[in-house]
Amino acid sequence: MNKQIKVFAPATVANVACGFDVLGFALNEPGDEVILQTTDSNEVTLSKITGDGGKLPLDVSKNTAAAVIKHYLAHIGSRQGIDIQLHKRMPLGSGLGSSAASAVAGLFAVNELLGSPLTRAELLPFAMEGERIASGAAHADNVAPALLGGFVLVRSYNPLDIVSIPFPKDLVATVVHPQIxxxxxxxxxxxxxxxxxxxxxxxxxxxxxxxAGLIQGDYDLIKRSLQDVIIEPVRSLLIPNFDKVKQAALESGALGCSISGSGPSIFALSNSLAIAGEIASAMRKELKVIGIDCDVYISPINNVGARVLGVQQEKGENLVFTHSSYAND
Known part of the structure; x- marks a missing residue:
């Protein structure tokens, strides 16, 4: 009896200014969706990709979602056939963890489909291998928050040690993605x-x-600490008008503003949705000055991570679909 599952994995902001390769948090949107179906073929196949403009490979060994699923199945000793449909709901090369979202969505889906033999934490090393395929570096600051949700610290890579950090519930992220x-x-x-x-x-x-500021809910300490003196000064040179965009965010009430991941997306943190909206308008305005359009996302910190959108399984001659609603708590 073949089964099918649909899973969403969110975009993430990595580095978070000062935390290069060790800090990250999850957004509510955008993100990627996968639909997995069991088959009788004993093979992993990738039958469809949408939303990528034809840029991503259908080759299982080169696609992050498919490759990590194959690695996962080998690890648990399963020869279950799996067919994958990947639906990109976020831009490629955005600095928002596009490859991580695909890998996490695929892993979480296959694990759920097979009865959850591994915990979310145990899935992390497989997701990191997807990052190695995508960029050559198996970092965890995108895949960990995409999978686990919330704000995470990668305390150590060898051995892997991921710590979930408490954060103020009214913390809001504003993210602009310039169209580069x-x-x-x-x-x-x-x-x-x-x-x-x-x-x-x-x-x-x-x-x-x-x-410390996140744990204590000390916004002034968060503001003083959202400073990157090592990575941002170099990478910001790749983002047109970055300094003015950042200044506009700070003048609009942002606690801090920096590059999301490797860019070109830029994020700002604030403590209300109203301020987050003002920040978004100010950042967008500075990009428009130089003729660059952008996508804007305003999101509380997503404390859920990857989640099941729905499942199907055969019942007689029909497929029965159930849907789980989103809850950020």
């Missing part, structure tokens, strides 16, 4: 190979301050 593309590999290639000790000390202090 920056490849993760390119954004990594321009980074400095060494940094000054004084800069490292300042960055460590900001990471500690940001985490």
């Amino acid at each position: 593309e920056i490849r993760t590999e390119d954004a990594r290639s321009i980074l400095k190979k060494s940094i000054l000790l004084k800069d490292a000390i300042q960055q460590w202090g900001n990471i500690g301050g940001l985490i």
Whole structure:
């Protein structure tokens, strides 16, 4: 009896200013959807991709969602045939964890489809392999929040140690995605190979301050700590008008503003939806000055992560569909 499942995995903001490769949080939207169906073929197949403009490969070994599913099945010793449909609901090369969302959606879906033999935390290493396929680096600051939800700290990569960080419930993210593309590999290639000790000390202090501010709900401490003295000064050169966009966000009431992941998306944090909307308008205006359109997303921190949208299974000659509503609590 073949079964089918539909899963959503959210976009994420990684680095969060000072936390290069170690901090990230999940958004409510955008994100990716996958539809998985069991088959009798004993093979993993990728039958359909939409929303990518034809850019993503149907080759199972090169697609993040398909490759991690195949790796997962080998790990649990299953020869279950799986067919995948991937629906991209977010822009590629946006700095919002597009490859992570695909990998997480696929993994979470196949795990649910097979009765959840692994916990969410146990799925993380497989999702990280999807990041290695996409960018050459198996980082976790996108896949961890996409899978687990919330605000996460990657305390260690060897061994992998992921910590969920409490955060104020009225914290809101404003994200603008300029209509340009920056490849993760390119954004990594321009980074400095060494940094000054004084800069490292300042960055460590900001990471500690940001985490303390989140836990304590201290917005002033969060504001003082959302500073990146190492990565942002280099990567911001790839984003047109970045300095003015950031200044506009801060003048509109943002607690802080920086690059989301490797860019070109830019995020700002605030403590109300009203302020988040004003920030969005100000940031969009500065991009329009130089003729660049952008997508805008305003979202509380998504505390759910990947979620099931619906399931189907054979019942007689018909397929029965059930739908689980979204809840961010």
